[in-house]
Amino acid sequence: MRHKLSIIVDIVKLNDQNIRLILQNSDIASKATPGQFVNVRCCNSNELILRRPISILNTHEDCYDIIYKIVGEGTKRLSNFKIGESLDVLGPLGKGFTKEPLDKTIAFIGGGIGLFPLVYAASKFKDCDIDFFVGFRNNDEIMIIDEIKKTGANVYISTDDGSFGYHGFITDLFSENIKKYDKVYICGPLPMEKACVKILRKHGIKGQVSLEERMGCGIGACLVCACETIHGMKHVCKDGPVFNISDVFLKE
Amino acid sequence: MRHKLSIIVDIVKLNDQNIRLILQNSDIASKATPGQFVNVRCCNSNELILRRPISILNTHEDCYDIIYKIVGEGTKRLSNFKIGESLDVLGPLGKGFTKEPLDKTIAFIGGGIGLFPLVYAASKFKDCDIDFFVGFRNNDEIMIIDEIKKTGANVYISTDDGSFGYHGFITDLFSENIKKYDKVYICGPLPMEKACVKILRKHGIKGQVSLEERMGCGIGACLVCACETIHGMKHVCKDGPVFNISDVFLKE
């Protein structure tokens, strides 16, 4: 059965580069779990032959939201779509964040576009004490903080240039009370993820990390998005993007 | 100096396949002459790397009109543009229809999309007696007849299936009184053009014909649109599209 198109219900410009889409598609909205992503056709031309993976930010009734950052040709073309038009979106795809019943005190550590799937997870992991650490490059980049606060999480913000919150890397901030967490969830730029994973491993704390790889099919058929794990070669689009930090070897 | 974009002032759907665009661009509007064409970028993607040649239908103040028929991918994409958006159009290009002062009684013979440049010419050749012969496939295809009548021309219509006007080819209709014409202008499908040219040559009547060729550059630089003439190899985009019928060898 063919997937249904996603109708653009609303478009919200968060700042110069980040745009939120509210998309209507009951199949995706009803099946999505935090950490999963969708694969978006960014234009109707075959000049760009690949879809673009974007995390699901949340779901509400028959809708789901995504936030995309304009970085290249695909996301630029995505920004040409208007309210009321339809997008060809495949999803939900991949495996998201999971939590065991015993995980009570947890931390989220996010940076840049890695923030979005974590917000979704924070809104779903209701019965937990959540510390939510967010790193931005500067004040201008800060977004959706209110939304994170609404999940009930304690929010800690750092900026690389000190223009808001803690001045420095988010890893410094979160490692202060590291011992208290049952589980830590990470999604952000690779250097940040590596720094966090190193700290967690040192303290023997469990966690999950969402990885990013360039994708072809997005469903596990082309083997393009490989990542080595202790269980052998896995694929970010199908076996991930979320992996246990104990399972993965992060790239150089 | 870069050419200005053409702003879409209005879009009029003439029938299922033919769409008229009213385009604002003072440079093109002020320079155009009947029989010239413009070269239109049909989408913003480089998947289609060629512009599409379309005849100029008329000019009014700082605007010019074109009518295009949706036949393939380029014209299909052109139909996605909306009023208020801009088109990247190069022109006016080529050499159009010419008339000597002594040409008084003239005939236009057009078929299909070949009609459009002739309408423009009829509106400009004011001091002449004009018989305007138009061939359509059927009743549903008939368009812009009122506009032709407004030029003051006597309009004769034929349809291939007899659903309107004369039943048969337009060549039959026009050859009846052929001797009276000082000059005949032809633009239509190649078989029609060839039939007309044959008749004109037989009766020694002067005329001009507008040729169609697949184009690359549209300005005479790539030599893609060649046509043999008695003056050697010429190029439809630069030396034409309009040629004297005494100069050209029409293709098999």
Next chain:
Amino acid sequence: MLKPNLSITIGDVTLNNPIITASGTFGFGREYGEYIDLNQLGGIAVKGLTLEPRLGNKTPRIAETPSGILNSVGLENPGVKAFIKNEIPFLTQYDSKIIANIAGSTVDDYLKMVEILNDTLVDLFEINLSCPNVREGCLAFGSSKDGVYRVTKAIKEIAKKPIIIKLTPNVTDITSIALGAQEGGADAISLINTITGMKIDIKTKKPVLHNNTGGLSGPCIRPIAVRMVHQVYQTVDIPIIGMGGITNLEDALEFFIAGASAVMIGTYHFMDPYVSEKVTIDLLKYLVDNNISDIKQLIGSLILHE
């Protein structure tokens, strides 16, 4: 009119229809099986197999290019034995033929794999002499008539299933290579594999692919593929399986008209998971609408100018 005949035969194996999914783009069928009915396909060419499991190249393994992609997967696969154990039972549930795409570094590798696969439920062998993304063997064989002839002949002597020789387009004269395959006893030829290319990230000054170069596929290569199918059709008598940039029925028809007895669809699955099923359905409709009772009437129906 009766239902047109879509079936085509390679060696002694008959496919229900001439639409096949291309090796490496369709896994072992499971994933796209969530989107389409695998019974609708003529065949499934599975991910290229090697004797031993392979991890493939480092990532990034894909880069987007104008109307195409470069890939440098480098034959990541579980090895032929795991394939037999884990994938064949799944694939045999469906009507579509199982095409085992195999690649080796030496002639011996190919022979061992064929021996191992000979007594399985695999229907056809596709011998990959054209993978640009591994360092040894494979492409080297595929670049000369003699290399292709030797590998083909050796395999044909022991193969219990029809063999399809998959050719690389990275050659001066595809027709001589194709003749090598025919003379070696190939039951069919498939082409084209990917064309070697490179994309550079101008910010980092590094190739986008970790493997530096990769194989170009997708619509951008279609004119080259159609040309090669045409050339090979004029040269050999065995069936040709054409591929390269097919996105819809119209594209597939170009290949049939040029001389392909069947087509494979690869890259475009990434954009449209339904593409192969859709082309199958549209092809049937096209034959009905055009009163063509057998797909074979279309094959090689090209009318050259002059």
Next chain:
Amino acid sequence: MLKPNLSITIGDVTLNNPIITASGTFGFGREYGEYIDLNQLGGIAVKGLTLEPRLGNKTPRIAETPSGILNSVGLENPGVKAFIKNEIPFLTQYDSKIIANIAGSTVDDYLKMVEILNDTLVDLFEINLSCPNVREGCLAFGSSKDGVYRVTKAIKEIAKKPIIIKLTPNVTDITSIALGAQEGGADAISLINTITGMKIDIKTKKPVLHNNTGGLSGPCIRPIAVRMVHQVYQTVDIPIIGMGGITNLEDALEFFIAGASAVMIGTYHFMDPYVSEKVTIDLLKYLVDNNISDIKQLIGSLILHE
């Protein structure tokens, strides 16, 4: 910072900048001269010339393909003598170097043309050993190392201007062909010419091009062109002029990074008549913004993985 140095030298001829218009896409400069200032260009490679005038192939001579075109002009040109009489006087008005692109059916043809052009104001010769659209000579020479070596050597012996050998990509190993040019004494190599392709009109079942096949150019071939420039840069010591699908500064930078000393821009003129002037301006800006004092610092700056 001082104005960065954009000039590059081929043999003993120095171009003001490394942006050149590609042969066959830019006529003899007149037409695009209506759109851009020809003084802004490093050089203009004129339409391929032959000893005698040629009418070229029958039309249609062009077909659109995904992110590219096929052309089969077939070297329509007024002949080398008419070129000298009618075009050189126009071209010498401008600062940009005049590159005479010449094609022959025999070695003798090439030699005769070089002799005729030796004492004209042409600045450089581009020897077309790669035109896919004519039946004799030309491409045949370009397909083997020995053929390229022989033609190059013969021409070099008599040429009074630096010679650029233009290579075809339709070969198994571009590096050996490039070596043939270098060993023959070429002052530079330009690549790639078009890749042979075919498009079929499924309604008429005929090729769209009257010549049946044509040469593929445009963005679709860029990854192949960049790869070949990279390979040739690793092989030869003479300057490389890279081309194939350049549409903007970013595309041109890929070629410089891969090892091109200069680039040619062809097909994209048809979409954007200003493209070559724009790339020239953008390149200067890029060097300034990135504190690069000489374009040569960019050439071959590729960092390979591993």
